[in-house]
Amino acid sequence: MKKDIENRTDIYLLVKAFYVKLMNDDLMRHFFLEFNKPDLLEEHLQTLVDFWDNILFYSGGYRKNAMQPHLVLHQNKPISKEYFNAWLSMFNATIDELFEGEMAHAAKSRALSIAIVMEIKISELNK
Ligand code: HEM
Known part of the structure; x- marks a missing residue:
């Protein structure tokens, strides 16, 4: 039985493993080349930890607009x-490899809704 996502340390493990996947993937790596610099990757991972900590545990630590970038x-x-x-299938696969439970499920479901909104906003740009 795997554990659930419980704290920032768990979220860090998740986003780190997720970015290893994205950055090694032939289709996706071109988006993430700037993060070949370890300092930039670490800074970005900390932002992602703040983001997911806010979504899952309402920490209030992420106050930016994730859509804009x-x-x-x-x-x-x-x-x-x-x-x-x-992106979604790698995010879900990373969660399933590491965690299970209510928060693991919530993270997948929130990622899907945010991705849908992001896709709609992007499609509106092209009109
Ligand atoms: C194919 C889809 C996606 C790609 C290629 C992508 C790529 C990126 C890249 C390259 C950055 C860094 C941008 C920068 O610092 O200027 C970034 C930032 C970020 N992404 Fe994504 N992303 C995708 C989908 C998502 C989704 C669905 C979510 C949320 C569920 C998300 C959450 C974030 C967050 C929170 C940041 C940090 C924004 C900030 O600096 O405050 N991304 N993404």
């Missing part, structure tokens, strides 16, 4: 549907 990213590197699908 993706709208900018999309201008240079279009984020089409196949990328969202790959």
Whole structure:
């Protein structure tokens, strides 16, 4: 039986393992080249820990707008549907490899809703 996601240490393990997957994936790695610099990767992972800690445990530690950087990213590197699908399937796979329980389930379901909203906002840019 795997444990559930309980704290920031767990979230760090999750986002770190997730980024190892993304950065080693032929389809996805081009989005994440800046994070080949270890300092930038660590800083980004800390932002992601704040983000998920806020979503899952209402920590209040993430106050930025997570949508905006993706709208900018999309201008240079279009984020089409196949990328969202790959992102989600790797995120879900990482969670399932490491955790199970209510919070693990909540993280997958929140990621899906946020990805759907992100995709809609991106599709509106192209109109
Ligand atoms: C194919 C889909 C996605 C790609 C290619 C992608 C890529 C990226 C990249 C390259 C950054 C760094 C941007 C920067 O610092 O300028 C970033 C930041 C971030 N991403 Fe994504 N992302 C995707 C989907 C998502 C989804 C669905 C979520 C949430 C569930 C998410 C959450 C975040 C957060 C919280 C940040 C940090 C934003 C900040 O600096 O405050 N991403 N993403």
